[in-house]
Amino acid sequence: MKINLFCFLITLCYIGIFSANAQKNTETTITGTVVESNGVPIEFATVIIATNDTQKAITGATTNEKGEFSLTTSTANFYVEVSFIGFKNKKIENFTIQKNRIDLGKIVLSEDQSQLDEVIVSAEKSQTVFKLDKRVFNVGSDLSSTGASALEILNNVPSVNVNIEGQISLRGNSGVQILINGKPSVLASEEGNALGSITADMIDKIEVITNPSAKYDAEGTSGIINIILKKSEKKGLNGSVTLNTGIPNNHSIGLSLNRRTEKFNLFSQLGYGRRTFPRESESTSLNRAAETSLNTAGESDKNEKFFNIILGTDYHINDLNVLTLSGHYAFEDEKENSNQVYQFIDNTATTTDAWNRRELTTASNPKWQYELQYKKDFKDHEDHDLLFSALGTSFGKDKTSNFNNTTTIGNIPDMLQEALTNFAQNEYTFKLDYTHPFGEKYTLETGAQFIIDDVSNDYQVRDFINNVWIINTDFSNVFDYNQNVLGVYSTFAYEAEKWGIKGGLRLESTDLKTKLVNTNERNSQKYTNLFPSVHTSYKVTEDLSLQAGYSKRIYRPRLWDLNPFFSFRDNFNISTGNPNLNPEFTDSFEITSILKFNQGSLNFGIYHRATKDVIEDISTFENNVTTSQPSNVGTNNGTGIELNAKYNLTNWVTLTTDFNYNSFARKGQFEDLSFDFNGNQWSSRLTGKFKLPLDFTLETTGNYRSKYKTVQGEVADNIFMNLGIRKKMMKGRLNINLSVRDVFASRRRQSITNQVDFLRTSDSQSGRFVTIGISFGFGKGEAMEFSGHKNF
Structure with missing residues (x-):
């Protein structure tokens, strides 16, 4: 009501x-x-x-x-x-x-030579631009972005939410495909969690594509988020240097340089820093049959040193041909300490056993990305072009975790354990796109893409028994994952002054093979699917436009969805993969209206998603151990509304808001359990920007996400606020920024799993982050904020 x-x-x-x-x-x-x-x-x-x-x-x-x-x-x-x-x-x-x-x-406009050596270009605030089949969020110098990572920038983008654990969702759905510069990348994969190494000052814009056309990957049931990195083409030497410091333990320095000559454009970005991510957590697992419970509480801190460098060059062969070679290297050196207190309570509310579990984890994470790109323009039309790119990415992790259990109550013997991870992933993407306009109204796009993904994860758990390390075969194995995806597409668009339509068809063929080396368990899947799309827009007036779209999407199970061996941090709360998962398929529909007026703009939309073979994490309980494993569980039909608005209240106050509501109907069966239920969730964001005297600017952002049902329980609501203050000096060349994220330390992740035989509750929090940043631009470079923070 x-x-x-x-x-x-x-x-x-x-x-x-x-x-x-x-x-x-x-x-x-x-x-x-x-x-x-x-x-x-x-x-x-x-x-x-x-x-x-x-x-x-x-x-x-x-x-x-x-x-x-x-x-x-x-x-x-x-x-x-x-x-x-x-x-x-x-x-x-x-x-x-x-x-x-x-x-x-x-x-x-003609260049002002008297200003070229002393001016900077600085986008004051982020703004969203609406296109035929996507929304483009231009990343400005928002105050709360000081010391922020790509994950935190995403949390400012309309329709996008990043929870406390760094999981990205779009319109409340986690089936999102993340691209870097329009292509898949290990830097954006869940396996490496490397989005933290992409910093605010590196990002030019973010494209949110809730209903992608056939030109884009069909991957991602809720849509695509495409992160476009900056690459300046301004003449001469341009750049900026940034310095950030903050608490808890957040220190970094960044340098951006660009040199443009007649034939070459050389671009580079460099960053180095160290940071700490504290976390407090607690959980309770109640055995309903025995009326016993296991309680845990503890804290951890991950200390990380990071290094990040981007190098590249554009070679302008002539006015119509450009060759680009670029490389991106990131390295993280991690050290994490954790202390968890366990208490086993019997049916008389008596603590019968208690122990401390201490963890020391060290890891090194090198990440590489390299790309060769060739673009050819044609003389007959500015949008007539051919683009070929070859992209290679690799990610490695060498990780060691030592666990020491010390009993404080009861007779459980002390225990030493360790987990060793040797992870390697290599991904190669070859892409060819051709765009041919016919006159001013018609455009043909066609192309192909081939992705090769090759992963090996050697995971080993060892127990220290009788002064000897013994391999625990129940939790140790080598998991090989190989997936090749070939896609070809074609789209045709008609766009007149008032009305436009774009239709397309994409074919994708998937070949997936997995293998557990130690036990020689193999699994393979081959499937070929068609993915149609259609988009249309109509300009009612200069200020009012209507858009409608349809696309078919796929969510392929990721590596960690399939890998049975990857988590042993908590003996009583184990996450594992399922090699037998099938992909999700979604039919997505939406209608959107866009209204512009003198004081701002308003975007209102209605959408519907119908998904089958939904992948859900299903928890089971046995011997006080909760095991979570993904499974295909039925269908999900969701309908929602979305509102984005911007209003210039006065010449010194600007308000923007983002509201999303969706209701869903779940139907599914897992073994002998029925998961039929209806639910809803909503989220809202309100940002106020205030221009103050003496070139001070204040920005506040409030975020709220409602509680919502899951197949086995409920996730609690979440509310938090970010704040930023900036002082400009030297005609804007020098910026001093103060950023406070989660001002009231209210951002928590709370969930309940409520089943017939058990009840599990969990709660975690990272707390408040305060960062002071100084940035200085030279040449025609921008004064920006370099990130000193990764993700919560």
Whole structure:
């Protein structure tokens, strides 16, 4: 009832705003395209409308990636002024109004040589741009991003949520495909958890594709998140240096350099630091039949040193051909200490046994990525091009965990154990894309992609018995994983001034083989599937657009979904994989409306997802040991609404909000258990940005996610707040930032697994993080914040 009332009120507000704007018949619409002298579009150029009487701005906008802009005004006596740092301002006073419209055409800005050696380019705030089949989140210098990693930047993106354990979900669904620069990467894989080595200052924009076209991988039932890394092409030497320090133990330094000549563009980024991730946790496992329980409580801290470097060059063979070679290396040296206290309580509420379990884990994690890319442009059209890329990534982990159990109550003997991990993953992606526009309205895209994924995980658990280390064969094995995916696609699009449609078809063939070497257990799967997609958009007015889309998606079980041997940190809470998992398939539908008005914008959407062979973690309980293993459990049909809004309350206060609600119906059977139930969940984010005197800026972000049902229990609600303050000096060249993440230390992960024979509760928290950052830009480089933090 409350949700229906909420939706009704939103709809009334939405209609009211649209009606108010629709009545402005006397408004004049001004459009144009801002370019450099060589015809290259200028993104983020500022366009203002000012009155001739007062010479004061009355409205304004920034250009998109094509240099385009659109403004409306009801003022009769005005002029237009266009500006961008490093270029001379251009004032336009002579224009012709036809049918309440002014088309300024191409506006050419010339470089201001007097500023080139001293100006910087700094995107003040992040903003979301809506495209035909995706939303683009341009990463600005948001204050709460100081000392932030890619995971924390993602947590600021509309529709995306990153929980306390670093798991990424899109519209409440965890089946997300993460890409780097449009391609799969070990740097974005769950196996390496390496998104923490991608830092805020490295990211240009993030594409959120909830209903991807056939051009993109079919992987990811809830959609695709594509992280685009920065690569400057500004002439001359440009760069920035950043320094961060904070608590708990968060210190880093970063350097970004770019050199552009006539033929070459050399780019590099370098970072080094050390950081600590503390965590407190507790859990209770209740045996309902025996009326006994096992309680645990403890704390841990992961100490990490990291090094990160990106090197690359673009070679402009001529105006139509560019060759790019780049490499990315990251290294993490980890040391983690943990102390857990266990208590076994009988049916009389008496503690019969208690012991401490201490852990010392050390690990080294090298990560490599290297890419060769060739792009050919054609003279007949700026969007007519051919792109080929060959990408290689590798990740290794050499990890040792020592466990020492010391009994404090009872007769359980003391115990020494150790777990050894030797992990190696190599992934190769070959991609070919061809785009051919026909005239101004039709576009054909076609291409192919081949991905080779080769993994070996040697996991061994040993017990110290009679002064000898004995291999525990129940938890030791070598797991080999080999998956090849071949995809070919074609799309065709028609896009006129008001209406556009894009349809496509993708074919993917998957060949998966797994093997447990010690026991010679093999499993193989081969399947070929078609993935259609269709998207359409209609521009009702210059300020109101409608979009609709459909796509079919797949979620292939990941390595850790399949690997039976990978976790032995807690003897009484074991996670394991399932080599017999089948992939999930999802049909995704959505309708979205986008409304722009003078003070901001509003995006409202309705979506539906129908998923079969849903993969869920199923927990079983035996001898006080909880074992969690993924299984294919039935179907899930979910319907939701989404609202994103931005409102400029005054010239010094800007508010943005993101609201998502979805209800779902689960149907499934696992062994003799039925998992039929209905549920719902919602999340919301509100950000306020305040421009203060003396060039201070304050930014606050509040996040809330409701509780929701799972197949075996419930996950509790979650609320937390981030805060940032910035002071600009030296005309913006020098920035000093203070960032506080989880201001009230309220971000917790709490869950309940409630079954007939057992009840398990768990609670974990990382606490507050405070970071002070200083950044300095030189040449035409940006003053940015380099990350000193990875993930919670």
